[in-house]
Structures are given as C-alpha cells and as structure tokens.
Amino acid sequence: MxxxxxxxxxxxxxxxxSPPRSRRGPGARRTLxxxxxxxxxxxxxxxxxxxxxxxxxxxxxxxxxxxxxPSEFVGLENxxxxxxxxxxxxxLVTFTVxxxxxVPTTWALSLALALAxxxxxxxxxxxxxxxxxxxxxxxxxxxxxxxxxxxxxxxFGLANTVLGWFGVDxxxxxxxxxxxxxxxxxxxxxxWLQAGFYMxxxxxxxxxxxxxxxxxxxxxxxxxxxxxxxxxxxxQLRATSTAVVLLLLVAAYQAFDEFFNLLSKTTWGRPPLVxxxxxxxxxxxxYGAGSAGALVxxxxxxxxxxxxxxxxxxxxxxxxx
Amino acid sequence: MTxxxxxxxxxxxxxxxxxxxxxxxxxxxxxxxxxxATGVAALxxxxxxxxxxxxxxxxxxxxxxxxxxxFPTDVQWANVTEPxxxxxxxxxxxxxxxxxxxxxxxxxxxxVCSLAGYGLARIPYRHAxxxxxxxxxxxMVPTAVTFVPSFVLVSSLGWVDSYRGLIVPxxxxxxxxxxxxxxxxxxxxxxxxxxxxDGLGYGxxxxxxxxxxxxxxxxxxxTITFIGGWNSFLWPLVIGQDPSAWTVQxxxxxxMTNQTVNFHLVFMATAxxxxxxxxxxxxxxxxxxxxxxxxxxxx
Numbered sequence: 314m315x316x317x318x319x320x321x322x323x324x325x326x327x328x329x330x331s332p333p334r335s336r337r338g339p340g341a342r343r344t345l346x347x348x349x350x351x352x353x354x355x356x357x358x359x360x361x362x363x364x365x366x367x368x369x370x371x372x373x374x375x376x377x378x379x380x381x382x383p384s385e386f387v388g389l390e391n392x393x394x395x396x397x398x399x400x401x402x403x404x405l406v407t408f409t410v411x412x413x414x415x416v417p418t419t420w421a422l423s424l425a426l427a428l429a430x431x432x433x434x435x436x437x438x439x440x441x442x443x444x445x446x447x448x449x450x451x452x453x454x455x456x457x458x459x460x461x462x463x464x465x466x467x468x469f470g471l472a473n474t475v476l477g478w479f480g481v482d483x484x485x486x487x488x489x490x491x492x493x494x495x496x497x498x499x500x501x502x503x504x505w506l507q508a509g510f511y512m513x514x515x516x517x518x519x520x521x522x523x524x525x526x527x528x529x530x531x532x533x534x535x536x537x538x539x540x541x542x543x544x545x546x547x548x549q550l551r552a553t554s555t556a557v558v559l560l561l562l563v564a565a566y567q568a569f570d571e572f573f574n575l576l577s578k579t580t581w582g583r584p585p586l587v588x589x590x591x592x593x594x595x596x597x598x599x600y601g602a603g604s605a606g607a608l609v610x611x612x613x614x615x616x617x618x619x620x621x622x623x624x625x626x627x628x629x630x631x632x633x634x
Numbered sequence: 635m636t637x638x639x640x641x642x643x644x645x646x647x648x649x650x651x652x653x654x655x656x657x658x659x660x661x662x663x664x665x666x667x668x669x670x671a672t673g674v675a676a677l678x679x680x681x682x683x684x685x686x687x688x689x690x691x692x693x694x695x696x697x698x699x700x701x702x703x704x705f706p707t708d709v710q711w712a713n714v715t716e717p718x719x720x721x722x723x724x725x726x727x728x729x730x731x732x733x734x735x736x737x738x739x740x741x742x743x744x745x746v747c748s749l750a751g752y753g754l755a756r757i758p759y760r761h762a763x764x765x766x767x768x769x770x771x772x773x774m775v776p777t778a779v780t781f782v783p784s785f786v787l788v789s790s791l792g793w794v795d796s797y798r799g800l801i802v803p804x805x806x807x808x809x810x811x812x813x814x815x816x817x818x819x820x821x822x823x824x825x826x827x828x829x830x831x832d833g834l835g836y837g838x839x840x841x842x843x844x845x846x847x848x849x850x851x852x853x854x855x856x857t858i859t860f861i862g863g864w865n866s867f868l869w870p871l872v873i874g875q876d877p878s879a880w881t882v883q884x885x886x887x888x889x890m891t892n893q894t895v896n897f898h899l900v901f902m903a904t905a906x907x908x909x910x911x912x913x914x915x916x917x918x919x920x921x922x923x924x925x926x927x928x929x930x931x932x933x
Contacts, residue, residue, distance in 0.1 A: 354750030366775070469702075
C-alpha cells in the first residue's frame with residue numbers, strides 16, 4: 314500500500330476526500346488525533362478484554378487453587394479435568410436442551426406477535442408497548458416473580474391456583490428434576506422477557522417489505538393468509554430470521570441469571586456459565602480449572618460466531634450499515 | 635370501524651411506513667379474531683406486572699390465603715417503606731449502588747466508545763483498518779463468557795467490592811464502538827467540512843458539530859446501555875462480595891435464598907427496582923425502539 318495517506322483519506326469518504334487531503338501536510342497531527350480518539354477505548358480493550366483472556370490461558374496450565382499467581386505447571390491437566398467432569402459436560406447438554414427449546418419458541422412467538430401487531434389498525438402502539446414492556450424487567454426480578462408467585466410450588470402460587478380451579482393437584486415446579494417441570498418455568502420466564510425485543514426486530518423487517526409484492530401476489534391470485542405468508546412474508550424475512558436465531562443462540566449460551574436464581578439450591582439444571590461460576594468462584598476457588606473451562610466455552614462460542622459470519626456474510630452489516 | 639379498516643385503508647394507505655398487510659380483505663371475523671387473540675396475549679404478558687403490584691400492596695396473609703384474592707381490598711400503602719427498614723438487606727444502599735453504576739456505566743461507555751468509533755470512522759490513519767479488526771475480533775467473545783478471567787484480573791487490581799470494579803471493566807464494549815463507527819460513517823460529511831472551514835480541529839468538530847447533531851443516536855444507545863447496566867447480574871454478583879457493594883439485582887437475588895420469606899416486602903422491593911426502568915421505558919420508548927432496531931441486528 315504505497316499511497317497510504319490518500320487511500321486512508323479516501324476510504325471512508327467514498328470519493329469526497331478533498332478536505333482531509335488538503336491537510337495532508339500535518340499527517341503526524343492526524344495520527345495523533347486518531348490515537349487521542351481511540352486511545353482510551355483501545356487501552357481499556359487491551360487491559361480488560363485481551364489481558365484477561367491471555368492471563369486465563371496462562372492460568373489454565375497451572376495448578377491454581379485460591380491463587381492467581383501460581384507456580385506449579387500442570388500442562389493440560391486442567392483441561393482433562395474439565396472435559397472429563399460430568400458436571401461440566403452435563404452443563405453443555407443442559408445448554409443444548411435449553412437452546413433446542415428456547416430458540417424455536419422465541420422465534421415463533423416473536424414473529425407471531427410482530428405479524429399480529431403489524432396487522433392492527435388501532436391500538437397498534439399500545440399493543441407493541443405491552444409486548445415490549447418486559448424488556449425493561451431484569452432476569453432477576455422476573456425469576457423472583459416466577460419462583461415466588463407464578464410457579465410457586467405451594468398452593469397459593471398462581472399456576473397451582475389455576476390448576477386447582479380445574480381440580481388438578483398442585484405441582485412442585487422447581488423442586489425436582491423428575492418430572493422436569495422446571496424447564497417450563499425456565500423457558501416461560503425467558504420467553505416473556507425476550508419475545509418483545511425480537512418482535513421489534515421482526516416489525517422493523519416487516520415494514521421494509523415492499524407492498525408491491527403483496528399487490529403482485531394478489532394479482533397473481535395468491536390467497537391472502539397462509540399462501541402470502543409462506544411465499545412472500547417468510548422469504549422476505551429470511552435475513553432477519555437468521556439473525557434472530559443466531560442472536561437467540563448466543564444469548565442462550567450465556568444464560569445465567571434465571572438458572573442461578575430459579576435453581577439456586579439444586580445441582581441439576583446448570584448451564585455452562587452457572588457451572589463455571591460454581592467451579593471457579595465456589596468453595597474450591599479453582600482458577601486453573603475455571604480458566605480452562607472458560608477457554609473451552611470461549612472457543613465454542615467463537616465457533617458459533619464464525620459459523621454465523623459464514624452464514625450471514627461477515628462484512629454484510631458493515632456494507633449495509 | 636375496526637372491521638372496515640383493513641379494506642378501507644387499502645387504497646389511500648401511505649405507501650411505506652405503516653404498510654397495511656391487506657391479508658384477508660378486511661373481514662369482520664378476521665379482524666375481531668385478530669384483536670381477540672392479540673388481546674389475550676397482551677393480558678398474559680401483563681400478568682406478571684399484575685402479580686408484582688398485587689403482592690406488593692397486600693399483606694402476607696392475603697397473598698398466602700386459601701382463596702385467590704384478585705386485589706387487596708385494603709391496599710397496604712405502608713408496604714412501600716418496608717424494604718428500606720429491613721435489617722437483613724440494605725436495600726437503599728443497593729438502589730444507590732445501582733443508580734451510580736447505571737449512570738456512570740452509561741456515561742463512560744458513550745464517551746469512550748463514541749470517541750473510538752469516530753476516530754475509526756473519520757480520522758485517516760494508515761493502520762486504522764488493523765485497529766478496527768482488533769476491535770472486531772472481540773465481538774466474537776461475549777464478555778459474560780470471560781467473567782472468570784476478568785474476575786481474576788479485577789481482583790488482582792484490588793477492585794473487588796468497589797465502584798471501579800463494577801463499572802470500569804464494562805466500559806469497553808467492542809459492539810458499542812462498532813455501532814458508533816457504523817453510525818459515523820453515515821454522518822453527513824458536509825457538516826464537518828463546514829466546521830473545518832471555521833478552523834476547528836477533529837476534537838472541535840466532534841464536540842461542536844458531530845455530537846450535537848447526533849443526539850438521537852446517542853439517546854438510543856444510552857437507553858439500551860442504561861437498561862443493560864441496571865439489569866446486569868452476573869458481574870455485580872461476582873464483584874459484589876460484600877453486601878455494601880451489592881447492586882439492586884444482587885439484593886433481589888438474596889431475597890430468594892433467604893430462609894424466611896416476607897412476600898409483600900420482597901415484591902415491594904421488586905416493584906421499586908423495576909420502577910426506574912418502567913419510567914425510562916415510558917418516556918424514552920421512541921429511542922429505545924430505535925436502539926433495539928439498531929443494535930439488534932449485528933453483523
């Protein structure tokens with residue numbers, strides 16, 4: 314890249330680079346300005362993102378209980394411990410089950426809500442707000458409502474009260490892994506919290522579908538309803554759908570708050586981050602094994618993200634803004 | 635009115651924007667069914683809010699009573715102060731911590747990330763692309779997944795149980811920086827050129843021209859960032875080892891593991907913890923929706 318200055322100046326401007334070029338002389342001043350603007354952020358990124366990961370990689374090869382400056386090198390022992398640990402591998406199974414339920418249900422519910430709200434002529438803003446409102450509630454607060462009121466295992470919980478009206482005995486929703494009623498609690502709380510968020514994304518995408526497509530379909534005799542949905546709406550939403558599914562997947566991977574709070578006293582139903590929390594910050598404070606686990610999880614999420622990049626085209630958002 | 639609307643709206647409907655889905659040519663039954671289904675769904679979505687308010691304003695006897703009480707006949711307004719008088723959890727302190735963390739987290743993130751985003755988008759520098767890639771790489775790793783290494787670092791800095799520990803590590807969001815860069819790439823260049831003609835440098839142009847003309851975008855990102863900061867749990871849980879450093883989310887979580895449960899107190903505390911966000915939500919919804927639409931789809 315020989316014409317560095319000119320190229321650099323022209324790149325973001327898409328052709329209108331005259332003013333920066335006129336300041337070509339004080340190139341050093343521009344470099345200084347660049348670092349002044351980006352310096353604080355990059356320093357923080359280095360210290361609080363890159364350094365921890367590298368330090369963690371180093372720790373993962375050491376025996377590091379109750380210390381972060383260990384001396385005993387143990388090679389891959391920590392990795393072996395984590396990967397043969399039933400609780401850790403079990404947490405990956407828990408995540409898989411969780412993702413397999415929550416991703417499709419959230420996708421379907423948020424799309425259904427968006428389609429419904431989009432068709433409303435009156436009270437549209439009101440309904441949109443109602444469905445979106447749970448976004449303001451934290452996972453902790455929602456878990457509390459679910460655990461203590463909606464799915465309280467005792468008689469006066471809302472779900473058991475409703476069951477009681479139909480003469481059905483109350484269920485101890487969170488008390489036992491068999492039958493696994495706790496999944497209903499876990500899934501509904503997240504569904505309630507995040508459906509409105511993804512509904513907004515679908516609404517934005519729905520409003521970008523050119524109305525002409527529907528007119529053309531009507532001219533061609535497509536029956537409104539299922540046919541137009543199947544052959545126009547759904548294909549037009551493909552990019553958004555893919556994005557939503559991948560966002561949901563990454564969010565499910567990081568699930569912590571509701572599992573931690575709803576299943577606080579149990580050893581079952583632990584997704585990866587909860588397992589890691591207990592492993593590294595619990596009684597044993599095993600930073601070596603914890604770091605190894607964190608790196609394994611990081612690698613897995615990198616794979617997912619790279620896959621996402623492959624499917625969606627990595628530079629897509631950059632080009633389309 | 636409801637019934638005829640979809641059909642009647644068809645000819646003179648505004649071309650884009652509201653794009654009426656003229657499915658099922660405006661039949662009365664279809665429209666009524668749509669409103670009924672949406673209404674039922676909306677009621678279900680509101681049930682948890684109803685439960686918070688009901689439980690917060692009832693006595694424990696009413697909450698745990700034999701028959702379901704739909705709403706307390708004698709509303710217990712005195713419950714409002716109870717979380718603040720609870721000797722086991724310093725609720726007022728946790729609210730204050732959340733407010734400090736939420737505000738500083740938002741201000742700091744906006745400042746640091748917008749400057750970096752502007753630098754990457756607008757200041758020509760030959761290694762800018764490499765720097766940008768170093769930022770992009772961090773998007774692949776969600777910060778939640780690296781909480782163990784981050785904790786190791788922050789605890790060796792001695793920042794456990796401090797505002798610094800709660801706030802600083804979260805300021806450097808590669809994703810927010812990325813969003814600002816994308817936004818500034820689309821910012822009209824003419825405005826900056828005018829500032830340049832007036833003799834302003836990059837800093838002057840940024841503060842006097844770019845920021846004042848981007849307040850909508852800043853507001854959208856600020857709303858999203860504040861909600862995220864107020865509601866975050868994992869990091870405050872890890873850092874807040876001493877109850878004096880708990881945020882409101884950690885305090886709420888502690889109620890759930892307490893031996894004795896004081897229902898009306900716990901729900902009043904929950905209601906109070908949600909209130910600021912409901913206000914943010916009601917007054918800033920426009921920016922919030924915009925923010926979601928902008929941040930939801932990432933590359």
